[in-house]
Amino acid sequence: MDRREYIVAAGVGLAGAVAGCSGQSEAGTNSDGTTDEPAESSTSAAESTPTAEPTESGYAVSMEPVGEVTFESVPEVWVANNGSWADMGIALGLDAPEGVWLPSRYHTQYYDGIPGVSVDGNSIQELWGDSGVGKEQFYEIDADIHVMDPNFLQRRGSWEQSDIDEIESQVAPFFGNSIFSTGYEWHDYTHYTLYEAFEKLSQAFQRTDRFEAFQSLHEEFQTSLDDIVPEANSDRPEVAIMWAGSDEPTSFSPYLIEDGTSFKQWRDLGVRDAFAETDVRDFHSDRGKVDFETLLDIDPEYLLLRGQETKTRAEFEDTVVSFLESDETGSELTAVQNGNVFRGGPLYQGPITNLVVTERAASQVYDVDRELFDRQRVADIVAGDL
Template sequence: MAGSSRGPTRREVLVSGGSAAGLALAGCTGGDGDGDGNGSSDDGGGGGGSYTVSMEPVGEVTFESPPERWVANNGSWADMGVALGHEPPEALWLTSRYHTRYYDGIPDVSVDTSGMTDLYQNGVDKELFYELDADVHVIDPNFLLNRYSGWEQADIDEIDESVGPFFGNSIFSQEYAWHDDYQYYTLYEAFGKLAEAFQEQERYEQFVALHEEFQGRVEEIVPPEGERPEVAILWADGDQPETFLPYLISEGTSFKQWRDLGVRDALANSEVEDFHTNRGELDFETLLEVDPEVLLLRGQEGKTASEFQDTVVSFLENDDVASRLTAVQNGDVYRGGPLYQGPITNLVLTERAAGQVYGIEEELFDRDEVAGIVTGQ
């Protein structure tokens, strides 16, 4: 077995009751659940004893103390950890898809990804999990088994037992066939699970209250259905994209802002199939047949709004076919948001999206309140 000559793992230290350095940000803990009735704590709130949290598809996971060193699948979970006042994860599937620029407008909240490790490096090396030595892996094991052919269930079991447990669910998309036979979680259901694992239920409840207030403001600015634009969400690589991957708005967390804003999906009313169905692409001619009122292009979150305008939009405006698109002619081509979002980034992205599709310029949430929750103040 890989790593069999190693000394005690962090998990063995935690299970044996050894102490660890403590969380990066001091804050209030406590509470007795995540608000959805799932999971349980043996000691009723993390006062020093072991506790168990239930997460599909891994089932019940028992913690002897709150995890400190952790690995996450993507930016959705990383953002949840930040929201809970926790140190960022040691590694992500691809760190380049965790867009920490969204934190720029929030006081005292920032994340440096330069020291993070990419789990995917032309494959996923099992030995890397030993090197990272995490207390918990916030990764859906089925993602590893189905998105990368190098892993088998025996590998999952080995890492679970020898390093640290898996504790995650692929919440960002509901289009994978392999995810049909176990529960999906909404963004806040999943957030509640991680809050239980980290024993940060009070911070979670504060975010729930903030989010409910935010949702009320969003509902107020959404116009009647007939006045909402038809949008197309497409993946577009590079500065001069000529083909696009179509994403139909679905129930995964990556579409939460668009569902909450009630936009109409232009692709849903066409013959275009979702990218997950047949891995198909659209060219300018096919897109012109659909001719959405608003184009929302993913794969562009590394750019600022002005950089996006100066590259992608400028290219479309100067292309003979693309320039005929209604969205291009009307100046309604925008960055379409990332694949992954957590509680903080969802606030930022929804507010940004409201400006894109409805022209709303006001702030829809209090940055200082978010900062106060994260920092425990």
């Protein structure tokens, strides 16, 4: 048996019979055809598995929806669904994944402030293409593990169960869960928290010591946030999180703050969701949009715009913010008048990214002007200096 051989425990289905999410249209025009979110501007209680279970011929790690996977040896070559899992791998001291669904949404610039940690995003193969996600790429990369939810490939990538089975048997197992969002109807199994998923991946790569170090650092970080967030809910900022995929947006795809890892920084900072008590529905439900008139009726204190992470703050101000300030209707919004329009953060975040974007979010809505975590400590953990 070579290093890519594995066993999926009997009685546990890889994908399961889950409800489909077919025929979905995207909010806005998407440059890559059909992905999980609109196109980006160019400028729960989880099962308890404290440690990987040893077996006679390797070790087993369990994760929904793939069940229990037995690895004959520690994986080396890997691919990831998105930046959440890619960032977890970097935190574990791994080389960058050979491929991700959309490298443009794995924002490696977040590592710029971490000494000795960097990833060349241009070296990562894009799994999504003009005709979707092709099986031939999986054969070409010849990974030891595919860190992605097989259900996502079927519901968003148009794969059949037979395609999943083929890659499993001919290349390597799938091992992942779509943790970033709870908005997909077909995801009727466990939604792991960021650190629950991170622990699973650390077990698969046999690097639980780094996970434990990050977990301790994260707990300290959460304590620092407790001193920032006002106790009274009424004293916390009201925010509207939306996708704005152009430099001159006049309509927006609304997000309601949910339990997925995509919103972790905003939940941890205790912000109030401006859409929560309105008729506005999350775009996942009906791919709806809101315009300036709707926003004026709600008039949130802060506008947090996604789809803008490739821009620096200055570039964002020179394009999107400048446009809103000059628009006859947009300029009437309180957030625009008060200078409270910011980039809303990435769709995908792992343990390092979360520290960076949460610190940035604290500076946006609470005017925090200091570092909230030790960047050298992050670098040391990545390097294995525990």
